[in-house]
Amino acid sequence: MAESTKQQEDRPVRFTLTHYRKEGTTHEDFMKWIVEVHLPKAIPVFQKHGVIGYALFDTPAAFNDPLREQMAVVNPTWEVADYDCIIEYTLPSIQTIGNIMQDPQWIEAVADQKDWVQIPKALLSLGYHTQYVSEGKVLNLPQ
Known part of the structure; x- marks a missing residue:
């Protein structure tokens, strides 16, 4: 993994x-x-x-289909994602991911996911979340 600073x-x-949901x-x-x-x-867990x-983050077709039509006109090079949801975790550290995935209680909690989720299509990302506008107020911009 890439080197990180103490901050x-x-x-x-x-x-x-x-x-993506199972077909x-x-x-x-x-x-x-x-x-x-x-x-x-x-x-x-x-x-x-x-x-x-x-x-x-629930992404129903009722939102995505009209958005897809609108973007075809506004910016036809953009694709509208077609997955069913995004699950967002905020974790104390990167190590938390491995700790959870190895926990026997977690293994039990996801035991039936193969019946509901197209597991090979999952897309993962890892990074930092910084809020720049909240409730109309600007945050975290350099002075």
Whole structure:
């Protein structure tokens, strides 16, 4: 892994995953499974490993299809993502990812994901989240 500075090591990291639902499953059923079945099993693992934040960014076709049509006119070179959701974790460190994935309780929490998620299509990213506008207020810009 790339070398990091002490200042970076002290910052929480953002880890994201995009997920596509399994073919033959509706978007609504997929999202319901995440929220009502998966999350109740996963949250105790997050708490055990000090996860700072978890957010689910739901991307339904009802939003994406009109956006795709609009972008075809406004900027036809842009593609509108077609995954069903982005899961966003805010973690105390990069090591938290490995710690969670090796936890037997996590392995149990994701045991049925193969029935709901197209696992090979997942797209992951890791980095830092910096807010520059919040509730209309500008933040974190150099003076």
